[in-house]
Amino acid sequence: MSLGGSGKAMPPGWFVGCGNMGGAMVAGWVRAGRDLSALTAISPSGREVPGVKVATEPPDAAPEWVWLGHKPYQVEDVASSLAPKVEGAVILSILGGVECASLRRLFPGARAIVRLMPNLPVSHGEGVTGLYSDDADETLRAEISDVIADLGLAPWGEQEDDITAISTVAGSGPAYVARFITALAKQAEALGLDAATAQAIALQTVAGTGLMARSTGEGMRGLAVRVASPGGSTQAGLDVLDAAGGVEELIARTVAAARRRTEEMAAEARG
Known part of the structure; x- marks a missing residue:
């Protein structure tokens, strides 16, 4: 995965409620070399967020961009005090389930409302972040x-x-x-391996398979066929996963x- 930081500066802004996911994003930017000197994490507890200053x-x-990373249920209370201070700013929300219309209602003076749904591997530059906005222009989207x-x-999603x-x-x-991975490791233990070894091989098997598939572009069905010989032990296991009520249904x-x-x-x- 290519990293695009190279010392590029983050727009001046605030990260309001920079918890686990916000901290993972910051860690990813630090790892990529992004200049975060203009970003301030706002935390009432003053908890340290490695890589950025905390207030x-x-x-x-006044900020140009405001990242919302607090608990979704806090959005009404946070917005009531925050909205007057961020007129004209871009609101970038990682709040699960809080739609653009709700954010626009709470931040009527925002330049644009953008939703982002990152996952935890963003901390290592290996994440997935879904993006959506119904009012950000092409220049802002590119930024x-x-x-x-x-x-x-x-x-970017075409619809919310x-x-x-x-x-x-x-x-x-x-x-x-x-x-x-835990379930696979437990079965490795059941076959007689010690817990540490079982965990290590289960983790490496999943990580290695993903890396191989991404680098080759090979489809999952083709990859499984390459591993499973007809009538062999792997195919016996796949027959269980592929049966009615198996992995796809689960x-x-x-x-x-x-x-x-x-x-x-x-x-x-x-509501």
């Missing part, structure tokens, strides 16, 4: 794409539902992959549950 209150200087490209893949789809799969996906139920919760949070934010 407990918004600075006096945002340049900044987010430091963090990995950054597709697209960002929900991206976040439902990519945003939640690392947790699902982690569960799969993932479908998992993603549907996440999607339902996203829609519930959006309804809560509208």
Whole structure:
């Protein structure tokens, strides 16, 4: 994955509520060499965010970009005090389930409203960040794409539902992959390996497979065929995964549950 930082400066701005995901984004920018001297993380607790200066209150200087990274349920309270201070700024929200219309209502004087749904691997420049805006012009979109490209893949959605789809799969996906790695490691232990070795080989198997597939462009079906000899042990395992009620049905139920919760949070934010 190419990194685009090369010392480029972040537009002057604030990161309001720079928690786990916000901190992962900052770590990715630091890793890419992005100049973050104009970015201030606003944290009431004053908790350190490595790579950026931290303030407990918004600075006096008006921001150009304002990143929202607090808990989604806090958006009404945060906006009531923040909105008058950020007139004319670009609002960039990583708040799950809070739609553009809700953000526009809360920040009526914003230059543009942009939703971003990153996933945790952005910290290593290997993430996925879904992007959507219904009022950002092409120049602003290009500027945002340049900044987010430091963090990995950054597709723009054509409609707002697209960002929900991206976040439902990519945003939640690392947790699902982690569960799969754990399950694979447990079975390695059941076959007699010690816990550390089992975890290491499960993790490397998943990481290596993803890296190989990305670098070759090979489809997943073709990759599985290459591994599985007809009538062999791998094929016996695939027969279980591919059976009715197997892995596709399990993932479908998992993603549907996440999607339902996203829609519930959006309804809560509208209300």
